[in-house]
Amino acid sequence: MWDDIRAVVHDPRSLAQLLTAATPATARLLDGALSGSEIAADEGEQLLGVEGDDLIALVRAADTARASDVGDDVTYVVNRNINYTNLCTYKCTFCAFSKGRTHEDLRGAPYVLDMAEVSRRTEEAWRRGATEVCLQGGIHPAFTGQTYLDVLHAVKDAAPEIHVHAFSPLEVTQGAKTLGLTLEAFLKQLKAAGLGTLPGTAAEILDDEIRQLICPDKVNTAEWLGVMRTAHQLGLRTTSTIMFGHLETPRHWARHLLAIRNLQLETGGFTEFVPLPFVHMEAPMYRRGLARPGPTWREVVLMHSISRLVLGPVLKNIQVSWVKLGEEGAARILNAGANDLGGTLMNESISRAAGASFGQELPPERMDALIESIGRRPVHRTTLYGSPTEERVAAGYEAAPLEVLRFQSAREYRAGG
16 A cells, blocks of 8 residues: 555656656646646546556646645644534434444543533643644534533633634534524624634535435535635634545545635635545444445545645645544655645544544654654644744643543533533
């Protein structure tokens, strides 16, 4: 597996030689992309099907575009994930975090974090050098919009200066509905309570043909884009994601990428794009024989490379998920168009619940070593791609071991409890 990836990302030929070796149609598209031409949906679908020399040329073109767009820096943020519940009323067939078999070593029993634990984890994250906490969870049947406001108050009371990156478009939509508010009114309340940015999760595949199969009761494509558009208009920037390697095809990938590009052209509100390989092991739709076992490594390389070429002109940061791919896999993809390694996380539950073996923490020392191993320069960043203070950076390198996590039964939780 790794030998195949190395052969693709470390081919000794120059870009000019690779373009000559590629088929004329692929060479034309790559030349155009490197010259600033937009890639149309049918062209994106065509590039997403390439193999052999065409694939190697695509990867080299993407890495060339990466160097032009952002240089040789590889950025990451010191942060903490806080997943405040794994109980959910929705029926997403890909989700093992709130569905599937209960394994103590993966997801454990249904849980919820009380506000004291949210505050404790936030304060601990700040002591360990974090500039950000990322908060997401399932939709507990007792949660309302006030729950999310309470979470923000708990975080800001514990660490007033920390950036809060929280609440997917699904959570925002559900929270607004429970309070009888418009999306705009609820997002204004969240922003006033301390929300800094929104994660671009719950996107999965932005094509309702696939959403009807994998998340039929979730926000649809137009609703997801609508939440993001409204957030951007209010000055709340967001990330963007795609989850790939299950039921979708390259046609759906291309549609998704163009939906992100079009909204970015309209609002400029996305900070980064994050391809998320489907982790299949505990996912209900895989266990029922309905989905393939995640993307191939060829597809992983393709997705990151084409993302750079389609989005790079308007969205400079393409992130690789070390949580999904591991350190060695992430290092390879950094040579295929990606420039960001995401966060150190401290804790992560969602990917591990699906069966991933990575995700608990990748501290700054290991982030730096990974990046330097491929000859690139590690750079600490904030959520909005600014520079953290020297004090924050130093605290990240001097972090004490994490304290024991505390949970309560999700089924005992009541609103306001």
